[in-house]
Amino acid sequence: MHISTKCSVALHCLIFIYEYGEKTRVTSDLLSKSTGINAATIRNIFRALKKEDIITVKAGTGGAELNCSPDEVSLYRVCRTLEPEFLSKLIGVHRSPSSLCPVGRNIHHVLDCSYQKIRSDLKESLENITLADIISDYEGVEQEEKESGEGKEIENQ
DSSP: OOOOTHHHHHHHHHHHHHHHTTTSOOOHHHHHHHHOSOHHHHHHHHHHHHHTTSEEEETTTTEEEEOSOGGGOBHHHHHHHHOTTHHHHHSOOOSOOOTTSHHHHHHHHHHHHHHHHHHHHHHHHHHTOBHHHHHHHHHHHHHHHHHHTOOOOOOOO
């Protein structure tokens, strides 16, 4: 019962593209260093984000760029792009409850109503948080880090 880390990695990449995309070529190798995730996995995430028109990727080592405004990209859109069935897989019910037991016979029906409300509420929450909101949070934390002298830049090799 979890949401894949692909969503977090994708958001990391999107923030990085937004923050550094005009200053440097944002490649899967560079993002691999930043995220600690294999470059091939980053390229798979890029493919999904590109298919959804969230980013464009130049051929070869041209790098990635945002293809839309950060306020047009909701968390729901990113998660759905990477894991289309993530809401339905978020909470499951065990497959083989006993049909001889009154609870077992009815558990799927009983829990489906509550779980559907949870899925609906989560979807609404994810739709209301945008990449712009997350970038703003990042920039606030980054500013605090700079003011305290703790900030360090990743090397672009």
